Amino acid sequence: xxxxxxxxxxxxxxxxxxxxxxxxxxxxxxxxxxxxxxxxxxxxxxxxxxxxxxxxxxxxxxxxxxxxxxxxxxxxxxxxxxxxxxxxxxxxxxxxxxxxxxxxxxxxxxxxxxxxxxxxxxxxxxxxxxxxxxxxxxxxxxxxxxxxxxxxxxxxxxxxxxxxxxxxxxxxxxxxxxxxxxxxxxxxxxxxxxxxxxxxxxxxxxxxxxxxxxxxxxxxxxxxxxxxxxxxxxxxxxxxxxxxxxxxxxxxxxxxxxxxxxxxxxxxxxxxxxxxxxxxxxxxxxxxxxxxxxxxxxxxxxxxxxxx
Amino acid sequence: xxxxxxxxxxxxxxxxxxxxxxxxxxxxxxxxxxxxxxxxxxxxxxxxxxxxxxxxxxxxxxxxxxxxxxxxxxxxxxxxxxxxxxxxxxxxxxxxxxxxxxxxxxxxxxxxxxxxxxxxxxxxxxxxxxxxxxxxxxxxxxxxxxxxxxxxxxxxxxxxxxxxxxxxxxxxxxxxxxxxxxxxxxxxxxxxxxxxxxxxxxxxxxxxxxxxxxxxxxxxxxxxxxxxxxxxxxxxxxxxxxxxxxxxxxxxxxxxxxxxxxxxxxxxxxxxxxxxxxxxxxxxxxxxxxxxxxxxxxxxxxxxxxxxxxxxxxxxxxxxxxxxxxxxxxxxxxxxxxxxxxxx
Numbered sequence: 001x002x003x004x005x006x007x008x009x010x011x012x013x014x015x016x017x018x019x020x021x022x023x024x025x026x027x028x029x030x031x032x033x034x035x036x037x038x039x040x041x042x043x044x045x046x047x048x049x050x051x052x053x054x055x056x057x058x059x060x061x062x063x064x065x066x067x068x069x070x071x072x073x074x075x076x077x078x079x080x081x082x083x084x085x086x087x088x089x090x091x092x093x094x095x096x097x098x099x100x101x102x103x104x105x106x107x108x109x110x111x112x113x114x115x116x117x118x119x120x121x122x123x124x125x126x127x128x129x130x131x132x133x134x135x136x137x138x139x140x141x142x143x144x145x146x147x148x149x150x151x152x153x154x155x156x157x158x159x160x161x162x163x164x165x166x167x168x169x170x171x172x173x174x175x176x177x178x179x180x181x182x183x184x185x186x187x188x189x190x191x192x193x194x195x196x197x198x199x200x201x202x203x204x205x206x207x208x209x210x211x212x213x214x215x216x217x218x219x220x221x222x223x224x225x226x227x228x229x230x231x232x233x234x235x236x237x238x239x240x241x242x243x244x245x246x247x248x249x250x251x252x253x254x255x256x257x258x259x260x261x262x263x264x265x266x267x268x269x270x271x272x273x274x275x276x277x278x279x280x281x282x283x284x285x286x287x288x289x290x291x292x293x294x295x296x297x298x299x300x301x302x303x304x305x306x307x308x
Numbered sequence: 309x310x311x312x313x314x315x316x317x318x319x320x321x322x323x324x325x326x327x328x329x330x331x332x333x334x335x336x337x338x339x340x341x342x343x344x345x346x347x348x349x350x351x352x353x354x355x356x357x358x359x360x361x362x363x364x365x366x367x368x369x370x371x372x373x374x375x376x377x378x379x380x381x382x383x384x385x386x387x388x389x390x391x392x393x394x395x396x397x398x399x400x401x402x403x404x405x406x407x408x409x410x411x412x413x414x415x416x417x418x419x420x421x422x423x424x425x426x427x428x429x430x431x432x433x434x435x436x437x438x439x440x441x442x443x444x445x446x447x448x449x450x451x452x453x454x455x456x457x458x459x460x461x462x463x464x465x466x467x468x469x470x471x472x473x474x475x476x477x478x479x480x481x482x483x484x485x486x487x488x489x490x491x492x493x494x495x496x497x498x499x500x501x502x503x504x505x506x507x508x509x510x511x512x513x514x515x516x517x518x519x520x521x522x523x524x525x526x527x528x529x530x531x532x533x534x535x536x537x538x539x540x541x542x543x544x545x546x547x548x549x550x551x552x553x554x555x556x557x558x559x560x561x562x563x564x565x566x567x568x569x570x571x572x573x574x575x576x577x578x579x580x581x582x583x584x585x586x587x588x589x590x591x592x593x594x595x596x597x598x599x600x601x602x603x604x605x606x607x608x609x610x611x612x613x614x615x616x617x618x619x620x621x622x623x624x625x626x627x628x629x630x631x632x633x634x635x636x637x638x639x640x641x642x643x644x645x646x647x648x649x650x651x652x
């Protein structure tokens with residue numbers, strides 16, 4: 001009996017070994033695919049990135065830092081931070097509200113709302129910029145009224161903030177909708193029956209459950225808010241020192257053949273991208289760790305003995 | 309606290325989840341809402357809890373109408389089928405939650421919260437797992453934590469939605485007895501939903517049998533099992549054989565022809581004998597015998613060709629020395645006759 005069982009085990013082990021080989025590609029195919037993927041990355045990612053940094057530092061560190069001390073550059077950095085500083089918190093609130101509504105309630109026009117949230121992803125940024133020009137521009141729909149009240153939106157800071165909000169609003173909502181949907185509403189119902197108010201339920205139950213997804217959405221939203229070019233370019237008017245963001249400032253420098261300065265500012269944006277990537281991986285890693293806490297029985301001491 | 313449900317109806321779109329439900333649950337009782345899925349039992353429980361609002365009708369606790377109150381104001385303890393523990397809080401914090409969210413003037417001091425939680429941890433026998441997270445507990449442990457969390461706020465009534473539904477059979481048995489004991493200790497009015505008739509009959513003081521949004525019967529486990537009010541209840545509470553037949557001078561007569569009346573007999577209320585033995589009987593031959601278990605299950609084919617399930621004791625089985633293809637007499641001991649087949 002024992003012999004037949006052990007024989008059987010050996011048989012199944014062999015089977016498993018053969019299955020592993022059978023479902024995997026040959027060594028040649030595997031290495032070719034990996035090589036192609038890396039080659040692609042080197043040409044289209046690493047090399048441009050390296051060129052950005054080498055060009056930025058081509059005239060030494062002092063010229064590199066001089067590019068940031070210039071008043072126009074400083075103003076561009078300030079404006080970029082301002083636009084992102086307004087757009088990200090607003091989209092955070094909007095994202096939570098929209099994803100909560102979509103995941104937890106049934107209402108008329110729900111699918112329309114989901115489609116509309118995706119709109120900034122599907123429409124070209126230039127078009128989104130144009131929408132604001134057509135709306136708030138001097139010849140636009142609200143233009144005469146705004147002019148009469150001396151409110152400037154287009155070719156001014158408000159327009160840039162509006163365009164940034166528009167292009168970045170899907171990030172948080174898109175990240176949260178599937179997450180909240182997957183978690184369901186039972187925990188919130190439990191909090192309710194235990195006497196928690198809506199506000200307490202949100203802070204103590206919902207937010208801790210979605211915090212990693214939320215942070216992930218915010219990181220992506222921020223990266224896009226700082227890097228946005230198309231929509232902002234249309235509404236900005238490129239007034240130096242006043243309505244230029246970092247990406248627009250880089251373009252102007254480049255067009256004026258100030259390559260080193262252009263690359264220096266560009267390196268700042270590239271650095272932001274790298275920091276974003278690292279933060280994103282850290283968040284993903286942390287979220288994964290929390291979700292994959294070992295499941296119950298494996299950890300309880302009485303069962304551990306059994307496992308050993 | 310007693311619960312009264314009067315004339316409650318609820319629709320989901322075109323589906324009638326509940327139609328005109330009237331139910332009174334006396335204070336301190338443990339009541340089971342029993343029915344197949346889609347019978348409206350969970351909806352009724354959620355309406356009592358305030359997690360769902362009825363379209364029409366009223367719900368009262370101790371005579372006070374609470375129909376318009378939210379779940380938050382009703383102070384009910386609700387235990388969810390999938391526990392709904394707060395996954396980012398450990399066991400201690402899960403149980404303490406209901407006390408911590410109270411308005412400041414009603415909130416107990418930290419020391420009082422601690423002693424209350426530890427008292428509950430003792431009650432559910434999980435004192436050494438206070439620092440564990442829900443994902444580190446087994447199903448049965450999670451269910452007990454969910455119960456302790458509901459009890460922490462000293463609710464007026466305890467409502468449990470399929471409390472043992474997602475546990476394996478052995479744990480379910482243990483937890484069932486434990487719940488019964490717990491109820492005998494703390495005497496809180498409790499309502500639990502189940503689709504498992506054995507569970508309802510074993511645990512509850514009163515069983516409410518529901519079907520298609522209506523109450524079929526309310527009664528003690530003994531009542532609903534031994535005196536089912538409708539063919540549905542007869543069918544749902546255990547195995548049953550259906551025969552064509554009729555009442556003849558107060559005696560049910562079973563035969564093979566359709567008569568518009570249906571005779572219901574439970575498998576253990578059919579006796580097997582080698583002799584006709586007087587009274588009502590019919591002939592059959594044995595098709596299959598399964599002797600594993602406390603009762604021997606015997607499948608027979610009647611003289612008119614219908615399959616019938618019979619359960620006999622091990623002693624009787626050995627005394628008769630039954631084997632496959634034996635010709636035997638079947639004697640019904642207790643039957644119920646209903647007009648036509650209303651339910652299945």
